[in-house]
Amino acid sequence: MRQRAVLITVLFALIVTLVSVSAVFWEFYKLNKHQYIEHIFSKHETITQIYREHLQKKTSQIMLEANLAVYKFVIEEGEGEQKRILKKAKILKQKNLQRVDEAIMLNQKGLFTHKIVRDVRISMLEFKKTIYFHIEGPIGSVLIEDEGLKAYTYYSLAYSYLTIILIISISFVLILQRLRPLIRLRRKIALFGNGDMNISFKTRGYDEIALVSNELESTREKINSLLESRTLFLRNIMHELKTPIAKGTIATQMLDSQKQKDRFSSIFGRLESLVTEFALIEEVTSLSDKRDFKEYRLVDIIDGAIDMAMVDRSSVSFEIDASIKLTGNYRLYTTAIKNMIDNGIKYSTDAHVRILMINNELCFESKGECIAHPLQYYIEPFTKENPSKNSFGLGLYLVDSILKVHRQVLAHEYDNGVNRFIFA
Template identity: 70%
Template structure:
């Protein structure tokens, strides 16, 4: 599944990575930008601290303090609201500092100078779109509302982030749109591979996919022409061969001696078998119409193969349930089984073969010696281990070709003096 949709999965992976990367970058930028903004507006703390220290040093009135703060658009908040704002507001930043005040004192010895060190802490909060400064000393506290400063707003950054994501999604959608013709092309290729030789690959446009589709169309036409020429050539040549073979067979009957008549009859008979096998090979290799595949009982196909092989039924032991069925081309599959029966009886010392089902696979078992070569050697055309046998070396090659047309393979096992050929 992954391999079939590799391009789509790659695009999806790139989309996810892009979204995660962009989101991470914007999140880090958001935190940095927010911190820079907080640091910038917190500089007003210096003015507030100076006004507050002067108020403490000079012991000015609350009205004077409010007036000095009002110049910078800062208001003093009622004490009963402090707890609620500090609890529900968002803490932004805090700074602590020390202030050294000098006071003049008089005693019996005269005037004395006394230095008083005070700790000041200034905190900044955000609450309901308003900035607050909270000043604390060991003996007092003050909450101030700034009318001028605004809390950090992320709308511009959010707008930019949304725009970038929208561009990514639009790009992804456009890529999918460009991949749709490729998906349709893959389906057409699959249909062509299933035997529909009239499927059209033509596509409008000048992009890469259209160019590939049009090249496939041109290649399809060339392949179809070659296959048509090949089929016509093979059928014509086989037809032309059958005519002299038939004439030769008739002329053989006019020979005077039985020895010559039998010899020539055997020659023309072998030639006719060879032409028939060539016809079957041509049919198998050009097989593209799967509509001829139908469901048949295996025992019925085997009965037809036994009749075609013209062997005694006692030579074939069939151990298969009558309910087992296969979806095949009847004539070709029957020919494959017939060849396996012929092959087993021909090379078995007891001239018998046993046919049975093993794990839903058709098995042909016969006594005999183990194959001297790998199975691949015997499924090559015109391959014979024993030239004296009455064969053209096309039997197993034809079986293998028929099985491949049915999406199966021919396998071989040898165990305890028993050869076992399997339609796997």
């Protein structure tokens, strides 16, 4: 989910925009339709006035139709058609009015005006896209068709709405097109981080993503150049160191004094061991290609580590299920376990190391006093617990470096006189 945060944000913005635009157009549609109905309903006043004069003056039906025809009003005379329209038509608006009929009367006191108040209901109807006015009074009703007026249509509003939605959708597609190079760039960076040093970030274009990609390509070339120079320098210097060490070892054998011979043999042996550890450290730190990582049984790796350590088998005991496997570089992981075996035997009180699995984590237990410093102190290069011990202080540093390559960490705990180092 977090890896697609930008895409999800764009989708969310699109959805919010579409919903907002749709809501605004819906409200505008209802308001526009209401105003349209209110506007055309004002015609009922003209119809009411013509119909009232017809009733008061008792004019003929032909005269009523002629007066209505002036305003393009037509009386629906078919009784069956009237019933059908009144039954199926949609009522747009209704209004109740009071009609006042006046008549001159004569009594003992003379002439007077007699007023009669009657209720009248005006209904505006829509049937088959035609507008009708239905007037209902105490003495009858009439259904009038307005030929000059059509029912409300939403086509222009719908056209505007669809146009805006299309523009928003096209904009969204263009944004996605702009984001595609960013997605490809993320994948290339992931490959580069996984060790593919030959991946190319170079791209054409002048936008911000293209500029970032080309800057990354320039940085990649510089990093590769530095790594190649570093590797070449280390390999050359180690090669140059091995030659005088080998010559010194041979020359030592020509000494007459056994004491001097042993002293120089120890010195050149330690130098050779140091160069070997430096070579291994260089290999670990420069390891970028994980394609040679394969699956091995853990018991096979431990057996190889014991052989590499050249210690008595009785000094190491392990309780590991033969079905447990791990994926990694066999030589490096074997070296890490070998260093833990050497370290455990060297600093334990009984010269014994126990290897076991606890909570799916590989543990190395040895009896002895708790380490004097935090673990972080010992995984730094050239640090060791006892300076008199025959080591360079690179063992745990090398173990930590190998575990990092295998996406693991080195941990330590002390429990009832037992030091426990853990590959977590």
